[in-house]
Amino acid sequence: MDHDEILELTGDKxxxxxxxxxxxxxxxxxxAGAAGFALSRTLQSQDKxxxxxxxxxxxxxxxxNVDEIRAIPRTKDSMPGKFPGRxxxxxxxxxMADGKVDAARVEKAVAxxxxxxxxxxDPAKAWSLFVTPQDVVGIKINPxxxxxxxxxxEVVDAVIAGLRAxxxxxxxxxxxxxxxxxxxxxxxxxxxxxxxxxAGTEMRGPNNDFYDEAGELWAKDNIDRGAKFYFxxxxxxxNKNLLAAMINQGKESYFTKLVTQKVTKVINVPVLKNSGGxxxxxxKNLAYGALSNTSRLHKIWAKSVAEPNGFPYxxxxxxxxxxxxxxxxxxKGPGANPQFVYDAGLMMxxxxxxxxxxxxxxxxxxxRVEKGVQQFDVARNREYxxxxxxxxxxxxxGDKINLAEVALG
Amino acid sequence: xxxxxxxAALAAGFWLAVQGRLPSPLLPPASELPGGWxxxxxxxxxxxxxxxxxxxxxxxxxxxxDFRRVDxxxxxxxxxxxxxxxxxxxxxxxxxxxxxGIFSVQREGGERSLDLGGAPNWTTPxxxxxxxxxxxxxxxxxxxxxxxxxxxxxxxxxxxxxxxxPPFRPEGRAGPWTGLxxxxxxxxxxxxxxxxxxxxxxxxxxxxPFWGFGSGTVGASARYSPDSRKxxxxxxxxxxxxxxxxxxxxxxxxxAEVKAEGSVLEGKSRAGxxxxxxxxxxxxxxxxxxxxxxxxxxLLAEALK
Numbered sequence: 137m138d139h140d141e142i143l144e145l146t147g148d149k150x151x152x153x154x155x156x157x158x159x160x161x162x163x164x165x166x167x168a169g170a171a172g173f174a175l176s177r178t179l180q181s182q183d184k185x186x187x188x189x190x191x192x193x194x195x196x197x198x199x200x201n202v203d204e205i206r207a208i209p210r211t212k213d214s215m216p217g218k219f220p221g222r223x224x225x226x227x228x229x230x231x232m233a234d235g236k237v238d239a240a241r242v243e244k245a246v247a248x249x250x251x252x253x254x255x256x257x258d259p260a261k262a263w264s265l266f267v268t269p270q271d272v273v274g275i276k277i278n279p280x281x282x283x284x285x286x287x288x289x290e291v292v293d294a295v296i297a298g299l300r301a302x303x304x305x306x307x308x309x310x311x312x313x314x315x316x317x318x319x320x321x322x323x324x325x326x327x328x329x330x331x332x333x334x335a336g337t338e339m340r341g342p343n344n345d346f347y348d349e350a351g352e353l354w355a356k357d358n359i360d361r362g363a364k365f366y367f368x369x370x371x372x373x374x375n376k377n378l379l380a381a382m383i384n385q386g387k388e389s390y391f392t393k394l395v396t397q398k399v400t401k402v403i404n405v406p407v408l409k410n411s412g413g414x415x416x417x418x419x420k421n422l423a424y425g426a427l428s429n430t431s432r433l434h435k436i437w438a439k440s441v442a443e444p445n446g447f448p449y450x451x452x453x454x455x456x457x458x459x460x461x462x463x464x465x466x467x468k469g470p471g472a473n474p475q476f477v478y479d480a481g482l483m484m485x486x487x488x489x490x491x492x493x494x495x496x497x498x499x500x501x502x503x504r505v506e507k508g509v510q511q512f513d514v515a516r517n518r519e520y521x522x523x524x525x526x527x528x529x530x531x532x533x534g535d536k537i538n539l540a541e542v543a544l545g
Numbered sequence: 546x547x548x549x550x551x552x553a554a555l556a557a558g559f560w561l562a563v564q565g566r567l568p569s570p571l572l573p574p575a576s577e578l579p580g581g582w583x584x585x586x587x588x589x590x591x592x593x594x595x596x597x598x599x600x601x602x603x604x605x606x607x608x609x610x611d612f613r614r615v616d617x618x619x620x621x622x623x624x625x626x627x628x629x630x631x632x633x634x635x636x637x638x639x640x641x642x643x644x645x646g647i648f649s650v651q652r653e654g655g656e657r658s659l660d661l662g663g664a665p666n667w668t669t670p671x672x673x674x675x676x677x678x679x680x681x682x683x684x685x686x687x688x689x690x691x692x693x694x695x696x697x698x699x700x701x702x703x704x705x706x707x708x709x710x711p712p713f714r715p716e717g718r719a720g721p722w723t724g725l726x727x728x729x730x731x732x733x734x735x736x737x738x739x740x741x742x743x744x745x746x747x748x749x750x751x752x753x754p755f756w757g758f759g760s761g762t763v764g765a766s767a768r769y770s771p772d773s774r775k776x777x778x779x780x781x782x783x784x785x786x787x788x789x790x791x792x793x794x795x796x797x798x799x800x801a802e803v804k805a806e807g808s809v810l811e812g813k814s815r816a817g818x819x820x821x822x823x824x825x826x827x828x829x830x831x832x833x834x835x836x837x838x839x840x841x842x843x844l845l846a847e848a849l850k
Contacts, residue, residue: 235688280601283630283687284671377591381598411602412742413749424601431597434605468651471603474671474685475653505816508773509653511833512799512814514749 195436201367202443206527211452213401215445216530217487218265218455223495224252224485227543231462232479239290245544246294246458249485252542260301266455266487267401269303274399275311276454278406278421279322281465281472286322287407289329291460291483295403296332306331312394314338314425315381337392337428338381346380355383359390359428360397366390366444372432383428390428395449402454404489408461408480408496409469411437413510414517415496416470418457418489419524422450442523445489451529457492459484466500467509490530491537494521498534571635571680571704572618579696585621585630590614609740610647611639622693629688631697636681642720645713646737648676650746651683654734654768659695661702663712667733673698678710715765721780722765724828726847729770738764738777747777748833749799750820755791757781774834774841776848781827788829792822809845825849 228245231238247259256262267273275295277287292311299309309332313319316336324334340346341354348354366389374385384390395402406421423444424430433440445451461482468476482499486492497518504510521532531537569588578584589599592614596604599615618633638644648665651674656667666675673684673694682701686694715722715735722735738744744751744758747766756762761782768775793810796803800812800820810822819834819841830848834841 282632282685284685372594375592375595378595378598412745416602430601431594431604434597434602437602469603471600472685473651475656475669509746511748511750511816511818511820514752514799516752517749 195439198436198439199369200436200439200443202439202446202527205364205446205448208448210528211448213455214448214452215450215454215487215489215528216491219253219487221488221491221531221536222253222486222538223488223491223540224249225495225499225539225541226252226483226485227541228462228481228483229544230479230481232481237288237290237462239293241544242288242290242462243294243297245483246291246298248542248544249458249483250298252540253485253487259298260303263298263302266403267299267302267304269305269308271304271400272308272310272398273299273304274394274402274453275309276402276404276406276421276425277311277313277319277322277324278425279313279315279318279324280470281407281409282318282321283323284472284474285407285409285463285465285469285477286318287405287460288462289323291405291458291462292324292329295405295458296329299403307333309333310335310394310399312336312392312399314392316340335394337394337426338383347376353380353383355380358393359383360393361390363391363396363449364447366427366440366447368433368436368440370432370435374431378431382431385429389430389433389444391426391444391447391449392428395426395453399453402450404454404457406457406459408459408464408482408500410466410476410500410504411470412517413501413504413514414520415493415500417459417493417496419445419493419520419529420470422454422489426450438520438523441520442527442529445524445529446527454489455487457484457486457489459492459496461496464500464503466503466507488530490521490524490532493524494518494532494534494537495539497521569616569618569635571701571708572616572633573700573704577700577704578620579693579700581624582620582622582631585619589617591617606650606740606742606746607636607638607647609742610643611739612647613637613639620697627688629686629693631687631689631693632685633697633701634683634685635701636683638679638681641676641678641711641713642718642737643739644676644679644681645715646739646743648674648681649736650738650743652733654731656733658733659698659702661699661712662706663714664702664705665712665733666698666702668694668698670694675702675705677702677705677712678708680705680710720765721763721778721828722767724778724780724830724848725765725767725776726769726844728847731768731770731773734766734768734773734775736766738766747775748831750792750795750831751777753791753795755785755788757785769844772835772840774832774844776844777831777833778848779829779831781829784827785824785829788824789822796820796822809842821845823849 226249231241250262251257254262279286312335314337316339337358338355371387374382406417409416420441423441461480464480465477484492501513525532575584591599614637616635620631622629658667664675664677670691671686675682684697741758764779766777796812803812812820821832821841823830823845832841832845
């Protein structure tokens with residue numbers, strides 16, 4: 137895939153251009169601002185008595201179309217991949233100094249982790265187990281936490297080095313996420329990654345707005361309405377602002393064309409954060425990163441984190457997971473909260489996203505208990521792991537996980 | 546409005562926009578920023594469920610505190626070859642009690658705070674936060690210093706006060722916190738709990754649906770000296786029936802050595818932490834103590850007086 141194809145997909149011709157204020161943008165913000173004036177007059181100090189409300193429907197009662205995908209034949213690359221249950225948890229030692237990342241040490245860490253995972257000490261051979269020079273490889277990052285707690289560019293540098301060692305041309309590599317503007321905010325810019333395409337499903341157009349002059353979403357053609365979609369029997373009404381981030385409403389969540397049409401392999405590079413008493417990591421980064429119309433899905437968190445990974449666009453294309461836990465967040469995630477971000481000095485490697493998430497879950501719960509923000513683990517917080525294991529996407533239970541804990545030294 | 550007036554208003558609006566002075570009432574304009582700081586981009590505004598478009602899964606707990614709208618301001622300063630960034634989130638909640646609530650569950654206690662006319666606040670070199678009136682402010686810095694955050698925190702404290710947002714003072718206001726014993730209470734750990742996620746954030750014990758946090762139950766919690774044992778006081782819309790047995794079931798699921806002494810349930814976590822539960826009328830109390838079970842029992846008894 138060449139760079140023009142990525143541009144055609146995202147429409148992002150100004151990815152690295154500083155944001156400017158468009159007339160349309162002004163109209164929208166100005167109107168909202170005026171509404172804010174009115175709101176500020178009406179919001180006064182007030183006590184509201186606690187209201188008694190009927191309980192909401194339980195997630196287990198909400199139907200999805202997950203059964204439709206169980207019969208789709210698997211491929212040699214399907215999750216859990218080449219090393220089911222195998223997880224390498226690498227103590228990188230100190231890689232952060234004065235807020236900066238020691239890029240050379242990160243590159244060594246990735247090489248070591250890949251060697252431990254594959255048994256191949258030659259990086260070219262290790263990476264060639266997963267990709268070929270003909271592949272179009274998507275590197276799925278997590279930039280939601282901005283510069284505070286997102287996938288670090290230095291980790292992606294090391295992944296690109298590995299792909300290049302395996303013969304993948306730069307023109308065949310695309311760094312992607314759901315939200316292009318968050319990628320830019322987190323430091324994933326064209327200047328930082330010359331020759332590598334950057335793509336986001338949700339994006340602003342050349343007018344710096346999510347909507348074009350005709351009022352259509354720039355991103356509307358970035359989702360694949362012709363491919364299989366994830367159905368969940370619940371919906372939420374979106375205003376114009378939120379629709380820009382969701383792309384469509386209703387009961388269907390569509391996959392981005394990045395995974396249905398463009399890439400042939402995905403390297404998943406999430407960052408370790410908590411979500412309540414569990415982690416938001418490999419499975420969540422893929423499911424919520426590849427789908428539209430996700431706001432409503434938080435009501436069925438466990439299902440919607442696990443089940444979309446069973447669709448062939450993810451199940452058969454995600455060949456490797458490399459967890460960036462150089463820094464991690466142990467509380468008040470998944471949004472960035474710097475007071476809970478710490479230097480964890482860890483990376484994890486595996487082809488089995490369920491096993492990697494299970495190891496990370498156990499690790500982070502232990503940290504949370506030590507920090508006093510949680511007292512113990514509960515089965516409910518592991519439900520998404522069990523659901524994913526039930527779809528044969530990997531293994532979730534400790535006795536089936538082959539964990540290698542190593543230190544970089 | 547004539548075409549000429551409209552054009553003039555639009556021109557003025559555009560000028561304001563490019564100056565970073567869009568009419569977002571509580572975000573500081575460029576002219577009020579601390580020295581060297583500039584407006585990096587126009588404000589972003591998210592309302593109600595639109596918050597998902599900004600903080601995704603982090604939205605849920607805000608919505609449970611009756612989130613209405615957030616104005617996001619981004620600011621930048623170049624200093625000694627480094628670029629500092631500050632993101633300023635100004636959240637309008639349904640009431641001052643809910644603004645205090647979301648503020649309270651985002652802090653741990655023990656952080657540095659400033660005198661902002663009674664508005665609760667805290668600050669670190671990379672994050673600061675305050676609540677006043679129905680507004681909760683969260684400030685996140687990248688490459689920032691403690692002084693940078695203090696400057697922005699003071700600025701926002703003044704702006705909120707000038708806009709007529711008095712600090713929320715739990716004393717004298719009705720709410721579940723009124724039942725918290727005052728003696729040995731660590732003031733900066735006081736939390737107001739509304740909604741299932743805030744409750745679950747206190748303890749997985751409170752994740753069970755029967756507590757009713759999605760249907761009217763609220764709570765308050767605080768830590769107590771000398772060993773930071775935590776008391777969670779719950780207030781139900783109506784006195785619940787059969788609560789003790791339901792809680793016994795949850796204790797039995799997660800804790801060891803579960804036993805009842807009169808109307809008080811007790812259990813121990815694997816780490817030896819003591820858990821106590823008791824109820825009285827529309828109120829119930831949980832204490833998570835260190836290994837000193839006696840101190841925890843005394844606190845529970847005082848809370849249920």
